[in-house]
Amino acid sequence: MISTTTQLENYLLSVPQNIKSLSNMEFKPIQTKWSKKEILGHLCDSANINHQRFVDILTTTTGSVSINNYNQDLLVKVHDYQHSFKTGDLIIVWVGLNTQIVNLLKHVPKQQWELPCILENKQRVTLEWLVNDYINHLNHHLEQIFS
Numbered sequence: 001m002i003s004t005t006t007q008l009e010n011y012l013l014s015v016p017q018n019i020k021s022l023s024n025m026e027f028k029p030i031q032t033k034w035s036k037k038e039i040l041g042h043l044c045d046s047a048n049i050n051h052q053r054f055v056d057i058l059t060t061t062t063g064s065v066s067i068n069n070y071n072q073d074l075l076v077k078v079h080d081y082q083h084s085f086k087t088g089d090l091i092i093v094w095v096g097l098n099t100q101i102v103n104l105l106k107h108v109p110k111q112q113w114e115l116p117c118i119l120e121n122k123q124r125v126t127l128e129w130l131v132n133d134y135i136n137h138l139n140h141h142l143e144q145i146f147s
């Protein structure tokens, strides 16, 4: 899990610079598709929600934590990322949230990576699985932004 955390830490340095060099952040190919700015907003939502999931798993006193899905389109809509945020401000939010995640994960003892949680489809997984899922999701959307 050290490699995953290191990858995220490297992103904290590279992603802001790379996004600042893009000029098409607000372009919407069609009205129903997210712009790159909205994808970045979605990544802030994902960081926020997953940080809370990781904290819940690490601090539960009652056993397995249940992971609920979230309505990603609705979250992008209520924040109105396309109009209400400057890209620079979204970058600050994204870096802040992921800085908190990196520092949390850096201090997780080896055995706690095996802590369980239960997905909405009742599948039983571990904190390690969930963190990998978070990074894979992030990679997927960064590829979209930098394509």
Ligand code: NI
Binding pocket: 042, 072, 137, 141
């Ligand atoms: Ni997504």
